Amino acid sequence: MNWQSITFDWNQARAFLVTAEEGTLSAAARALGLTQPTLSRQVAALEQALGVTLFERVAKSLVLTEAGLELVEHVRTMGDAASRVSLSASGQSQQIEGLVTISATDLMAAHVLPDILAELRQKAPGVEIRLLCTNSLSDLRRREADIAVRHVQPDHPDLYARKIREAPARIFGARSFVEGHGRKLTRADAPTLDFIGFDNNEELVVYLRAFGLDVSEANIRLSSPNGVVAWELVRQGFGLSIMADEIAARFPGIVPAFEDVDPITFPIWLVTHRELHTSRRIRTVFDHLAEGLLRVRPERRAR
Amino acid sequence: MNWQSITFDWNQARAFLVTAEEGTLSAAARALGLTQPTLSRQVAALEQALGVTLFERVAKSLVLTEAGLELVEHVRTMGDAASRVSLSASGQSQQIEGLVTISATDLMAAHVLPDILAELRQKAPGVEIRLLCTNSLSDLRRREADIAVRHVQPDHPDLYARKIREAPARIFGARSFVEGHGRKLTRADAPTLDFIGFDNNEELVVYLRAFGLDVSEANIRLSSPNGVVAWELVRQGFGLSIMADEIAARFPGIVPAFEDVDPITFPIWLVTHRELHTSRRIRTVFDHLAEGLLRVRPERRAR
DNA sequence: GCCAATTCATGCGTATATGTATATCACTCA
DNA sequence: TGAGTGATATACATATACGCATGAATTGGC
Known part of the structure; x- marks a missing residue:
């Protein structure tokens, strides 16, 4: 040469x-x-x-x-x-000290991950965690994150994915909103109710119809791409929203909206680069997240 | 990204x-x-x-x-x-100043190129020339040289080659050696004469046989991979050697060895990277070399 | 078996490159 | 038109990296 x-x-x-x-x-x-x-x-x-x-x-x-x-x-x-x-x-790299970037939805980042990461801080004090809030799947392959918490199965061969579990979700609202109608809400009330939108209202309508609710985009008059903000709107009684049971359970003022609507389930996947999975640091965080996400369960059994 | x-x-x-x-x-x-x-x-x-x-x-x-x-x-x-x-x-690069490395056999580098390059120094004072003496063809592709003076046609698609001309060559010796036998030498004398070897004696024998000389490797008792050294041995009367007419002509004490042996010809190729040929500096040197090598002719017509 | 020759690592003075601050210019918007 | 924003290029102080010199350690050769 x-x-x-x-x-x-x-x-x-x-x-x-x-x-x-x-x-x-x-x-x-x-x-x-x-x-x-x-x-x-x-x-x-x-x-x-x-x-x-x-x-x-x-x-x-x-x-x-x-x-x-x-x-x-x-x-x-x-x-x-x-x-x-x-x-x-x-x-x-086999050294445990260093930065690990975790990508997750803002709601997971705000309400589910902190407790899990607090434990990690005890277990591995040298690991520094950065929480990246994005809903894009490509941030792993663009190497903007090391580990991603996702709710769809990734199919790219470069990625290593582990399905943690199925999680229940249903439609929640503020107690004042749900009980303000003077009677229990049923799916028949859906067409006249307000729902809080997230990123993609079309997609949200599809999900809501999966619950058996007859709603359209007209029912979504308030929305925010920021999930935490949207959830705050729900908490303040501006409308209803789909939410994971385990997150909704953290808010005392929040109750399931409908009497006669069964929960759906969505998967929780933990994803990383196939190459990164051999790293001791990434592995430590990955395994801890897997264990932590498996352990999180709704604290009250709804209904 | x-x-x-x-x-x-x-x-x-x-x-x-x-x-x-x-x-x-x-x-x-x-x-x-x-x-x-x-x-x-x-x-x-x-x-x-x-x-x-x-x-x-x-x-x-x-x-x-x-x-x-x-x-x-x-x-x-x-x-x-x-x-x-x-x-x-x-x-x-379109700037003319800078280094250009030329690869050539040591004989070309020592006896043919200096005059040509001296003219170049007038024409393009900013160009610095480095003469690399090697017989390998790969030095261009390994980018050890920018331009090569070669005697075989390169066939690699990455290389740009221009055939300058065919040059005559014959067998020369020191006047003392050639005339020391008391009579004109003919091809019949070949088996008893000493030849000076270069790099590869086997190959040299093949060339000598192309002249119609009945010689073997036994006729080569002195050799040097350094062409200038080998030629010096010829000049000092240690044996005969093939030489380009135009180089031999520079040495007054050197004469053609045989009466009845016709010259052969060998090609002179100028080679560079296809990509480098677009460089103004390389182009300048390449064109000057081409013109100079075309102009060099034996100063005396032998025979 | 010992000496010579290389190898890599470290301390020190200096040269190089970086960041801060600033000047200048072009485009945008009021 | 004139202020504001954001762009590139330069001046200067400083932090960084480089080369030189040296030491420790190993290999190869006589």
Whole structure:
């Protein structure tokens, strides 16, 4: 191998890659946790080292030259390989200290995970946990999270998934809302009731119909993509919402809405990279989450 | 894209790659033009950053751990991409200043190229030339040279080749040697004469037989893989050798050996990377070499 | 069996690169 | 038109990383 040809500064190549992808030096600096002057100098130094003008300094932002356009392809290959280096290294790492990022819905993050993670803090004090609230499945494969708590079965072969259990869910509302009608609510009342929406109202209607409720999107007059906010609206009596029993049980003012509606169940999956599952740190957190999520059960038996 | 996962130091990755490939930190340092302590620290820092032990410090040299063995695969991909970055950048570079490495046989380098390159120095003062003497064809693809002067047609699709011309060659010897027999030499004398060998005597015998000479390896009692040295032996009257007319013509004491042996011809090819041919600097040198090599002709018409 | 030659790791002075602060410019919105 | 936002490039102080020198340890050769 001829090493002479790779003696240019690889960190400058990284600076170039991120700048090209992000579009501006400032954005690249933010993404890399460096400062804009540093990126500016690194890109300029790479241009000088390679003898190629990579960016056309036009007006506000930078635009790739033809040469830069061709070079960024190869640098992107470097970046992809670097990503695999990082992934594989995380998987190989046998040290327990360090950061683990967990992706979960905001409701899980706010109401279910804290207790479980508090125990983990005792068991593994060196582990630092970051809770990422997102409903996207791709954050694992984009390596924005190490472990994800999901409610659908992932099918990508790179992912390792374990089904924890099925969890019951039903429709809940504030006691004031549910009992404010002077009589027990039944599914026949559904068309006239307000429901709180989350992210996707269409999808929510489908779920509600699965309960046997005759509702449409017209029944959703208040919604928030933030689940914790939406749940707060429920608590304050603005409407009804589907909720996992075990979460609803944590709120004394919350009661099941309908007399005659059976709970449905949804799965809880724990997912990680196949490669990351060999890491001692990831494994520790994964196993603790699995055990903790299995143990969480509604504290009261409804009905 | 998630840039968080590639924020480890890429230069440390490069240090790891070269160290893994070269086997020792010292060799890697020499290859990269850095010092051994620097490589030592970079590798150690990468191990800490990734949380993985890459090398087992056993006795004298380093041995890759299992984790390191897996990681080096990905880092090698980075290196390959880096190599393409460098190659493409050289090709894209439109600046004329800089280094161009020319690979040629030592005889070409010593006796034909200097005059041509002296002219180039006038035409393009900013170009720095490094003459690499090697008979291997692969130095272009391994990117050890930018331009090669070759005598066989390259067939690799990545290479751009231009045939300059056919050049005549015949068998020469020192005047003292050739005329010392008291009569003109003919091909019938060949079996009793000494020939100076180069690199591969078997191959040389094949060439000599192509001249119609009945010789074997027994006729080669003195040889040197260094063509300039071998030629010096010819000049000092130790034996005969095949030589390009245009080179032999530069030496007054050298005469064609045989009355009745016709010259053969061999091709002169100029070769470069297909990508490098778009570089202004490479192009300048390539075109100048092509013109210069076409112009060089024997100063005397033999026979 | 010992000396020479390499190897890797560490301390120290210096050179390099980074961050902070600032200047300049372009675009947006009032 | 004029203030505000967000972009890049430069000046300066500082923190980081590098090279040199050295030491410890092992291998290979005579």
